[in-house]
Amino acid sequence: MATQTLLGDETAGPEARAVFDDIRLKRNTDYVNNFWRALAHDPALLKAIWERLQQAMAPGALDPLVKEMIYIAVSATNGCSYCVHSHTAAARAKGMTPAQHAELLQVIAMASQTNALANALQVEVDERFKT
Template sequence: MATVPLLGDEEASADALAVFDEIRTLRQTDYVNNFWRSLAHDPALLRATWERLKVVMAPGALDPLIKEMIYVAVSTANGCSYCVHSHTAAATAKGMTPEMHGELLAVIGMAAQTNALVTGLQTPVDDRFQANPE
């Protein structure tokens, strides 16, 4: 179904396999999900994506669960079916309750609606919302 075959462990290059192993260690699971197996055709892209993801999704000023919910929001707006599935699963694994999921969806839907209304109206930005008013 993909535009490239998914690579199993025995088909991946040594560089790709090294990333698979890091994923297994960090996530404490044997399972490597399809995204990484499809990226494995380009080990440098696989490595760069994994390295950056680790940094971005680590605990910081925002909690990892909040980051996963933001990821779901962006993926939904971009219409990425795979990403909605994988990050909803990740958010759930990190503690998202059904109530939180429902509110997340409600905010996403509300934002999509008012985004559309504003775009249809072409409402100009209020001066007070600008960091550098002209």
Template sequence: MSAKRIATVTPVSEEAATGKVAAVFADIKATKNITFVPNLWRVLATNPDHLELVWTRLKAIMHPEACGRASKLDPLVREIIALAVSATNGCAYCVNSHTAAVRKLGLDVEALGEVMAVVGLFNTTNSLADAYQIEPDILPPLE
């Protein structure tokens, strides 16, 4: 019997991680306050430089407090945005990950439904506006 397939490449196990990969794995667990390295990161670890690049960018944007920076958006808002984009892009892995994150941050099932209703509504209206090639007439201020 073969092992369960996780991706198109063999993920790097936490036990096999060394050097840069081990350091990034440790930072992921510490920053996210989790006890394991999720599959996404284990797969990206097949290219240590790419793993480090993606993690550094994600950490700076999604966990700015861990980088010593304040954010105008609270963690729940950042995760709701990530969930909305993930649902729109059809990424099951990310939808599950960010749904877990928003629930961990206190969003209840009813509010989750409201988030998904907004996502669905604007996927529809965006598609309609794009399909009709409607000229924008409500513009944001420049400053």
């Protein structure tokens, strides 16, 4: 159960509605998802997160699909079901194949296991890995 109500266009304030409109415009959609609607209670935070997300996820040195796959991995590690679902949908829209998704899940699972083992064993970092 959500800890915050979701604000619709009719209940959100003008600052939040402006962000909703920008989301619709930039994503070429009429849909504003629940994450943004929950953040709309704090229009300044909503705007800041939307602006930072656009910057982080914009094409750059990393391909947009790679960025979505990284987002999935971090979200899975942090236990954010909402973000796993949202960014899996975004990755599929950007061309992620079922085979790529399967490999991604294998990497996430392997990294989680080896991270836990290295942490539990408190393995000292090799000098050559330090920069």
